Amino acid sequence: MRTLVIGSGGREHALARALARDPGSPEVHAAPGNPGIAGVATLHDVDPMSGEEVAALATRLGADLVVVGPEAPLVAGVADAVRAAGIACFGPSAEAARLEGSKAFAKEVMAAAGVPTAQAHVCRTPEEAATALDAFGPPYVVKDDGLAAGKGVVVTDDRQAALDHAAACDRVVVEEFLDGPEVSLFALSDGTTVRPLLPAQDFKRIDDGDRGPNTGGMGAYTPLPWAPPGLVEEVLDTVLQPTVDELARRGTPFQGLLYAGLALTSRGTRVIEFNARFGDPETQPLLALLDSPLGPLLHAAATGGLGDVEPPRWKDGAAVAVVLSSRGYPASSSSGDRIVGTETLLADPVVHVVHASTGRDGDGHLVTAGGRVLAVVAVGADVADARAKAYEGVAAISFPGAHHRTDIARRAAHEELPR
Template identity: 75%
Template sequence: MRILVIGTGGREHALARALAADPDTTEVHAAPGNPGIARVATLHDVDPLDGEAVAALADDLGADLVVVGPEAPLVAGVGDAVTARGIPVFGPSAAAARLEGSKAFAKEVMTAAGVPTAAARVCTDAAQVAAALDELGSPYVVKDDGLAAGKGVVVTTDRDEALAHAAGCERVVVEEFLDGPEVSLFALTDGRTVYPLQPVQDFKRIGDGDAGPNTGGMGAYTPLPWAPSDLVEQVQREVLQPTVDEMARRGTPFAGLLYAGLALTSRGVRVVEFNARFGDPETQPLLALLESPLLPLLLGAATGTLADVPPPAFRAGAAVGVVLASKGYPASASVGDPIAGLDEAEALDGVHVVQAGTALGPDGDLVTAGGRVLAVVGTGASVAEAREAAYRGVAVVDFPGAQHRTDIAAGV
């Protein structure tokens, strides 16, 4: 099998790495990729948002499967362009990717499917926002309706801050605040069959103790020893399958990766959001524990044959990923800073590094090229052991202004 992975980030590096390890994979290609992905794949300088260019590349390569990593190409219809050439795509159509592309649409689908979620109001002007804030109360939750790279949500007790965030968006969804811990649960689906994966928890804010602004994610771990033992079965029954069935009923079947962001509230499980692709950084520790070959699962989802593939299985133990971000993130990103210590980190037992915002400098050395630069992933027999391994790796990686949280999976 010849596989083409679309994207540049840590999620795509983790996917390419897992696919390259699959015995049925003969070649992995990526567009445009990054230096880490180049270690396991052949890179192609193609714009991931240009559907026709991606489709032409897939055609030229004779790709047997195209895996679209990020949300923006999915929402832009890149998968549709590839599918039109008769090539299987892992990732939903543009119509189905609206589950992530529009939070208002996702709320509409959840309501129709009877999926438990927060009360919400869709607002298009300041007066509507003010009324919704007063109705739903503090803490205020204001979400940009469209894609915002994980940074379109403000949760605050400051009404002025909530109003200011809304003013910077064309359309927002104002929601009631959900108490309790948040959990990420991914599911593979071909539009009918739904295979949930192992729950993961990620850490969105930049600072220890969940201080500071939201980011795309500063770390994650799996499994969750504290989560209810029947959580996956409950979410499959009450959230995932009803949503997939509702999308099929609408004539826009959802095939690919359905990501449910969940709040385990005092009133039960509630959906915070849907995403239409693997999450970043949750994918990094999740795939580190996946025992099943990844390729048959993705191909089954892409070709409507997922029921013929054994459900995903995970090995015992735990994995923890810690993100190292560049100076100034999330407000800005420092680029061109030399990165040291990756080989030393990867030489450690139970440690590997997944690259995200990296590039090669003029002299061929690895440098920073984005906000979230890389993730150090540790594995071990327990969350505590995996955490210790990850932070041993973090200790030997360095670049000017590097920042990371010190409390990922602490106390678990």
């Protein structure tokens, strides 16, 4: 299979790496890619936001499958352009991708499908936001209605901070606070059939103990030793399948990756949000544990044949990913800082490095090129083992201003329920 992966971050590196491991000498291309992806795929200089350019490249390559990684190209309709060119594409249409592109639209779909979620108000003015905040009380939850790279949500006891966030957005969704631990559950969908993956958990805050501002994610692990029995089946029956069925009913079938962000509350499982693509950094440990060839699964989802292929198989054990970010992240980021140590892990059989925001300087040295720079991913016999190996890998890498959390999967390693 000849596959073209669209994007340049850690998610796309993990996808390209998994596709390149498929049997049968697969041919993997990526656009625009990054230095890590260059190790497993042929790179092409294409604007990932241009459906016309992506479709033209896929046609020129004779691609059997295009995999659109990031949310922004999906919301912009890149998958539609690829399908219009007659090429299979893993990624929802622009209309179906509104599940992520608009929190208000997602709430509308959930209501129609009977999906359990937080009560919410869509607010367009500061006055509406203030009224909604007072109706729910603290902790206040305010979400930018549009795309915000995982950083558009404020959860705070400070009413003024909640109002300030609302004022900075065109439209917001103000929700009731959901207690309990959070879980990410991804599922492949061909518009009719839904195949869930393993549940995972990520860590959004920049600092240990879930302190500091939200980021795109500072680490993740899978599976969840503390997850209640039957969680995946419950979410498939009450969340994932009803949502896919509702979109099909509307004439906008969802073909791609449906990501449900969940809260396991004292009143039952509730949906926090939907995403329309693989999550970053949860994808990194998930794909490290995947035992099935990835390409046939994605192609089946893209072509309506997911019910005809074997469901995903998984290796025994667990996987943990720890993200290293650059100086100043998430308020800012530092680029051009030289990275050393990644080469020491190239031959490690259980630890690997995923590139998220890296580049090359004029001398060809690997350097930082954004906020979340790298993720170190390790597979182990259990969460504790994988965690120890991941942090050994982190210790081998350095660059000026490097920052990482030291508590990724720590509670799970001790089989404790996360707060």
